[in-house]
Amino acid sequence: MPSGAPRDGSSPRDRLPCGVPVDDLLAQVTDGKPPQDPAHQRSCAHCRATLAEVRDIWSPVQELAAEHVRAPTGLLDAVMARVRELSRHPWYSLVPGPNGHTRIASRVLEAIARLAAESVPRVGLALGQGHESGADVGVAGTHVVIDIYLSVELGAPIPEIADQVRDRIRRHLWRHAGLVVVEVNVTIVDVEVPRTRSGPDPLPR
Secondary structure (H helix, E strand, C coil): CCCCCCCCCCCCCCECCCCCEHHHHHHHHHHCCCCCCHHHHHHCHHHHHHHHHHHHHHHHHHHHHHCCCCCCHHHHHHHHHHHHHHHHCCCEEEEEECCEEEEEEHHHHHHHHHHHHHCCCCEEECCCCCCCCCEEEEEECCEEEEEEEEEEECCCCHHHHHHHHHHHHHHHHHHHHCCEEEEEEEEEEEEECCCCCCCCCCCCC
């Protein structure tokens, strides 16, 4: 699609929960435009998840362009419809299937991420740190961005622990929800005195 081309069917409703128009993110992917607010985009899980989904949706058009093949009108229309649909389901992932679509609420994904993080030894969820749930989730289609806020035991190797948390969250969201985790951003906001963990992990490794 040429730069500056009108995107028919746009609506004031086509905005993410953070208020950013989906068309702005589409322009970044299709036209190579810079973000309107780079600082916001760096900190917004909704924007980052939507960008990942838009890139995935737009990839068939890019592949045709690389082969110097004109994209069928029907393909462009279908892509645009899928992109705009993202703003109408901002709190759900949308997993397509042969017999229908499955929607998974972002709070379910948040719960899976929390349990996965807490199943890593010497890690606790940081509540009451300005993030009541301990995690922020951005979801668009089948792509997810997780920002999670944790406490660790004093003396724990923080970089190693953070990598374990990322791996555990990615694996569990794929296993339990079939979703692609684009980013897991781990913020350590507290340190606790070492304690003895007891009982089984809430999620299998």
